[in-house]
Amino acid sequence: MKILVTAKRVEDPESKIKVKPDGSGIVQEGLKYKINPFDEIGVEEGLRLAAKHGGEVVVVSIGGKEVQEQLRHALAMGAHRAVWVNHTGTLDQLALAGLLQKVAEKEKPDMVILGKQSIDDDQNQVGQYLAEFLGWSQATFASKVESLESEQEKNKVPALQVGADGKTVRVVREVDNGLATLECALPAVVTTDLRLNLPRYASLPGIMKAKSKPIEELTPEKLGVDVTPKIQVLKMSSPPPRKAGIKVPDVATLVDKLRNEAKAV
Amino acid sequence: MVDGLEAVQAAELPTGGAFLLQEVGSSRIVSPETFTEEQRLYLKTALQFSQEQVLPLAERIESKDSVLLKELLRRAGELGLLMIDIPEAYGGLGLDKTTSLLIAEAMSPLASWSVTFSAHTGIGTLPIVWFGNARQKAKYLPKLATGEWVSAYALTEQGSGSDALGAKTKAVLSPDGRHYVLNGSKLYITNAAFADVFIVFAKVDGERFTGFIVERGTPGFTVGPEEHKMGIRGSSTCPLFFEDARVPVENVLGEIGRGHKIAFNILNYGRLKLGAAVLGGMKLQLGNALRFAQERKQFGTPVASFPLTREKFARMATLIYAVETMTYRTAGLVDARLAGRARQAADYDEHVIAAIEEYAIESSIMKVFASEATGQLVDDAVQIHGGAGYIEEFPVERAYRDARINRIFEGTNEINRMLISGLLLKRGVKGELPLFAVAQSVEEELTYGGLPRARGEDALAAEERMAECLKRLALYGLKVAAEAFGTELEQHQEVLAGLADVVMDAYALDSMVTRTRQSASNGELDAARVAMTRLYAMEAMPRSFERTRRALCASTRGEALGAHLARVAPLQLFTPYNPAELREVVVSAVEQAGGYPLSVVC
Numbered sequence: 001m002k003i004l005v006t007a008k009r010v011e012d013p014e015s016k017i018k019v020k021p022d023g024s025g026i027v028q029e030g031l032k033y034k035i036n037p038f039d040e041i042g043v044e045e046g047l048r049l050a051a052k053h054g055g056e057v058v059v060v061s062i063g064g065k066e067v068q069e070q071l072r073h074a075l076a077m078g079a080h081r082a083v084w085v086n087h088t089g090t091l092d093q094l095a096l097a098g099l100l101q102k103v104a105e106k107e108k109p110d111m112v113i114l115g116k117q118s119i120d121d122d123q124n125q126v127g128q129y130l131a132e133f134l135g136w137s138q139a140t141f142a143s144k145v146e147s148l149e150s151e152q153e154k155n156k157v158p159a160l161q162v163g164a165d166g167k168t169v170r171v172v173r174e175v176d177n178g179l180a181t182l183e184c185a186l187p188a189v190v191t192t193d194l195r196l197n198l199p200r201y202a203s204l205p206g207i208m209k210a211k212s213k214p215i216e217e218l219t220p221e222k223l224g225v226d227v228t229p230k231i232q233v234l235k236m237s238s239p240p241p242r243k244a245g246i247k248v249p250d251v252a253t254l255v256d257k258l259r260n261e262a263k264a265v
Numbered sequence: 266m267v268d269g270l271e272a273v274q275a276a277e278l279p280t281g282g283a284f285l286l287q288e289v290g291s292s293r294i295v296s297p298e299t300f301t302e303e304q305r306l307y308l309k310t311a312l313q314f315s316q317e318q319v320l321p322l323a324e325r326i327e328s329k330d331s332v333l334l335k336e337l338l339r340r341a342g343e344l345g346l347l348m349i350d351i352p353e354a355y356g357g358l359g360l361d362k363t364t365s366l367l368i369a370e371a372m373s374p375l376a377s378w379s380v381t382f383s384a385h386t387g388i389g390t391l392p393i394v395w396f397g398n399a400r401q402k403a404k405y406l407p408k409l410a411t412g413e414w415v416s417a418y419a420l421t422e423q424g425s426g427s428d429a430l431g432a433k434t435k436a437v438l439s440p441d442g443r444h445y446v447l448n449g450s451k452l453y454i455t456n457a458a459f460a461d462v463f464i465v466f467a468k469v470d471g472e473r474f475t476g477f478i479v480e481r482g483t484p485g486f487t488v489g490p491e492e493h494k495m496g497i498r499g500s501s502t503c504p505l506f507f508e509d510a511r512v513p514v515e516n517v518l519g520e521i522g523r524g525h526k527i528a529f530n531i532l533n534y535g536r537l538k539l540g541a542a543v544l545g546g547m548k549l550q551l552g553n554a555l556r557f558a559q560e561r562k563q564f565g566t567p568v569a570s571f572p573l574t575r576e577k578f579a580r581m582a583t584l585i586y587a588v589e590t591m592t593y594r595t596a597g598l599v600d601a602r603l604a605g606r607a608r609q610a611a612d613y614d615e616h617v618i619a620a621i622e623e624y625a626i627e628s629s630i631m632k633v634f635a636s637e638a639t640g641q642l643v644d645d646a647v648q649i650h651g652g653a654g655y656i657e658e659f660p661v662e663r664a665y666r667d668a669r670i671n672r673i674f675e676g677t678n679e680i681n682r683m684l685i686s687g688l689l690l691k692r693g694v695k696g697e698l699p700l701f702a703v704a705q706s707v708e709e710e711l712t713y714g715g716l717p718r719a720r721g722e723d724a725l726a727a728e729e730r731m732a733e734c735l736k737r738l739a740l741y742g743l744k745v746a747a748e749a750f751g752t753e754l755e756q757h758q759e760v761l762a763g764l765a766d767v768v769m770d771a772y773a774l775d776s777m778v779t780r781t782r783q784s785a786s787n788g789e790l791d792a793a794r795v796a797m798t799r800l801y802a803m804e805a806m807p808r809s810f811e812r813t814r815r816a817l818c819a820s821t822r823g824e825a826l827g828a829h830l831a832r833v834a835p836l837q838l839f840t841p842y843n844p845a846e847l848r849e850v851v852v853s854a855v856e857q858a859g860g861y862p863l864s865v866v867c
Contacts, residue, residue: 072302073306076306201314201344202306203310203344203345204344204345204358205345206345207303207306207307207310208303208358
């Protein structure tokens with residue numbers, strides 16, 4: 001089977017993120033970047049499915065030349081080849097989904113696996129748009145029944161179960177009050193939640209091999225997608241700093257303050 | 266970013282020890298800033314492994330859980346971390362020495378693991394890579410590359426430590442000519458409890474020093490009980506006993522009577538690698554100490570804000586910068602010497618050995634400098650922790666104990682100091698290094714009052730000049746000592762050691778100035794790097810001057826001494842900076858980064 005996975009370049013949450021004084025964006029200097037952790041989980045799941053059922057994992061990223069770093073990372077993990085949609089400048093979720101739609105129509109995978117959201121702007125939209133644009137079934141927030149410390153996880157068993165006839169996929173997904181299991185027809189779009197798997201490290205031999213794996217370059221023009229943003233970010237601002245807490249002498253004062261000041265009880 | 270290797274090749278490649286004779290910045294050096302994209306990715310994987318799979322298990326490792334250590338080696342093998350120095354033909358990756366060292370750095374935050382890892386990949390595996398025959402390589406290397414088998418290295422004996430060739434273990438050919446029968450014992454053998462393969466040195470017929478590959482389970486070969494060590498407690502250290510142990514003749518490693526070649530070349534590389542093998546630990550301790558000091562309040566103020574604490578952070582960062590810079594500079598030199606050689610060629614390993622041997626002086630510098638820098642750093646780290654630093658619950662207590670062994674193994678620092686000065690003089694005498702010619706012109710220059718000038722005109726011009734002064738001090742001292750004592754100089758160990766220290770300061774400052782300049786972005790020097798280089802120079806200048814003066818006083822007397830002292834006197838002059846201002850520049854960068862400020866992994 002053929003699986004298309006995404007590898008978005010995002011700011012490393014461990015670097016210090018600061019909003020520019022004019023609110024036009026975040027300060028880029030000194031920032032580190034990495035693959036969106038939810039996408040990395042998607043790459044891992046794709047690799048496991050391909051190992052089990054045979055086939056190919058193709059990784060796609062959209063952005064300037066620098067996103068090749070994230071593509072190389074996915075290739076070093078074991079993805080077979082990469083597609084790079086070369087575009088600099090702002091892209092909204094509709095444009096991203098439009099570009100991915102064209103890539104998917106070109107690649108014709110059995111499944112597209114994406115992170116449920118990217119940890120930079122946390123929109124949680126692209127997977128859903130993509131399924132709609134393609135007219136495919138969708139399963140969001142894929143998770144697993146066992147814990148991430150389970151034997152299955154240690155043995156890298158895929159959590160997504162493809163039917164014996166290869167026409168369906170069974171997905172356990174996280175919902176507010178527990179887990180729900182969906183079965184959907186392939187091709188399908190699946191988005192990953194945090195508790196789906198533990199992504200492997202890029203091994204040293206994997207990193208060496210990644211050097212010679214092909215990265216195909218495409219552009220929005222070549223794909224025929226109009227990426228003019230329909231959404232405009234007006235202003236970014238940091239959350240207000242937290243006010244210092246207070247110490248109360250006894251429980252009675254605490255209850256009093258909760259009742260009368262905080263109006264919490 | 267220019268690829269470091271290419272840059273070094275482009276210039277004429279300096280020979281070992283040549284840094285002392287050449288001007289600052291004569292050739293570009295390899296540094297973390299010049300790592301290739303692949304090297305950065307290797308480092309990232311190795312760091313991830315070390316931080317996520319090794320450090321969280323520190324307590325279990327420290328309790329000598331040898332099953333766990335073996336399992337960790339296997340996991341490291343899965344990621345290819347054991348394959349770096351093994352040729353591709355035998356299941357390895359055949360990568361460069363810079364990569365080998367940066368992986369060693371990544372493995373170093375937990376010393377017990379670091380020692381286990383290095384014993385396997387370094388002294389345990391390399392003898393077979395470099396000296397094994399095709400059959401031995403095919404049998405052992407693929408299993409050592411994956412971690413299925415673990416290796417150990419057995420050289421030291423009860424009666425022979427620094428004097429390695431004085432080994433008593435004896436090997437005698439069996440009457441049927443099929444085995445060597447080994448008798449004797451070995452001491453302090455790392456990985457002994459669980460190793461499958463041992464590189465053992467014994468004297469054939471009590472005379473010819475020879476290497477053997479001994480497998481666990483060989484009849485007559487037993488592993489003794491664990492030693493209880495001051496530090497690196499999680500690593501296994503046991504004696505080995507050979508009582509009529511029958512080792513097949515095909516397990517002779519290299520030529521009979523040529524075991525010293527194996528032992529010394531392995532040591533050279535181990536010394537070079539030691540710089541890297543303490544670096545990760547040093548960085549971790551700086552970060553931990555900073556975090557502790559930011560949370561710990563005394564007199565209502567975080568300890569991190571007191572000047573005497575900040576002075577320590579600055580010193581720690583400066584030491585890390587020095588070790589990091591010299592380590593990768595030296596590794597880069599070895600790689601540059603090998604560049605363009607086909608890794609599959611039959612004689613490739615001979616060139617590797619020769620390239621490492623070429624930089625034996627720099628390797629001994631790394632061994633002494635890095636082990637003492639880490640000693641100073643953990644001492645500061647404990648002090649910053651106050652009483653808590655003395656309590657086992659805090660990792661710094663372990664780091665303090667762990668650091669001590671570095672000054673002892675891979676050749677004691679005493680032996681290595683003798684080697685630094687001794688090799689420089691030996692190469693000078695042999696004409697391999699124009700040491701005496703340059704020293705002669707230094708003397709002439711100083712006689713008519715000439716002083717080194719800086720070529721650069723940037724913020725580091727003064728430090729460049731100081732580095733040149735340090736080299737002149739070292740050269741002048743070596744020349745005077747050699748003339749005074751001739752072949753007897755060997756016995757004047759204090760003179761040799763004192764001058765070795767001056768040579769080390771010269772290599773450190775030369776490297777720091779070069780790297781700081783090389784890593785300037787848009788022509789602008791990084792303020793923290795400049796401050797660290799200056800802090801280092803301010804320490805190095807007076808102490809190196811004093812050491813040279815002592816060496817001169819020990820070598821000559823009377824009028825001659827007076828003339829020598831008068832000639833070198835102007836070399837000590839420099840304008841110091843306000844140390845508190847320099848310290849603040851460094852510490853604010855440390856605070857900003859939450860630790861060592863020059864991380865290259867993205």
